[in-house]
Amino acid sequence: MKKITAYIAFVALIAFLFFLYGFSSNRNGAKKVKNTVVEFEEGDNNFLTHNMVDKMLIQNQKFVENQPKSVVDLHFLETNVSANPYVEKATVFLTINGVLKTLIKQRKPVARIVNNDSIFYVDNFGMKIPLSTNFSARVPLVSGVGNAEEIKELIQLLQAISSDDFFKKEVIAIERDAQNEYFFTVRTGDYKIAFGKLESVPLKFKKLKAFYNKALIDGTIKKYKVINVKYHNQVVCTKHNQDGKQ
Structure with a gap:
């Protein structure tokens, strides 16, 4: 009987943790991208400007700022920026605070x-x-x-x-x-x-x-x-x- 009770308690705990995770994920995903930051590696801001990169951060025909974090496709945005002929390498990611960061190494x-x-x-x-x-x-x-x-x-x-x-x-x-x-x-x-x-x-x-x-x-x-x-x-x-x- 004790084993059954312990098993039920364990299952309930796991279910509760999944619920908390899902609840937290939903809340986090509902938050919007509040800002975008563009950083150029090694200070080589030559061919590209911050404004030019912002124009590449377009999804669903809209700038990503103020869009829900859950709909932001980081892979799509990273691919879009990397396709620019001036870009050697690009990394796009979201911070916990809802800031979309784009790190760029330009071609030399x-x-x-x-x-x-x-x-x-x-x-x-x-x-x-x-x-x-x-x-x-x-x-x-x-x-x-x-x-x-x-x-x-x-x-x-x-x-x-x-x-x-x-x-x-x-x-x-x-x-x-x-x-x-x-x-x-x-x-x-x-x-x-x-x-x-x-x-x-x-x-x-x-x-x-x-x-x-x-x-x-x-x-x-x-x-x-x-x-x-x-x-x-x-x-x-x-x-x-x-x-x-x-």
């Missing part, structure tokens, strides 16, 4: 590509990013690159450039010709660097750095029109109005 452009029919940025993953009226990124201008395979190769070159503080500031434009060779436009003079194909990259930058260390000190770098690092173990330079070797 590494180059601005100019083609015959289009202009766009690309990030480190090779993803295309449209231009924006809100922000203009200071990244190298690139021409002669268009398809996915060419962009992938470009990213490798850009990573090599950005790994050196000097060349990261020095190279302002990159051109890829029909022979798949690269040419750099630089910040410190009116000469160009003929880098050649994407091969022996560390060696080429090492030769180029050694040349810069000498030519910038003695001032001879101003005499050159083209600095060519395509050839093995040498830097070949073309002077203005005459040819020469360094």
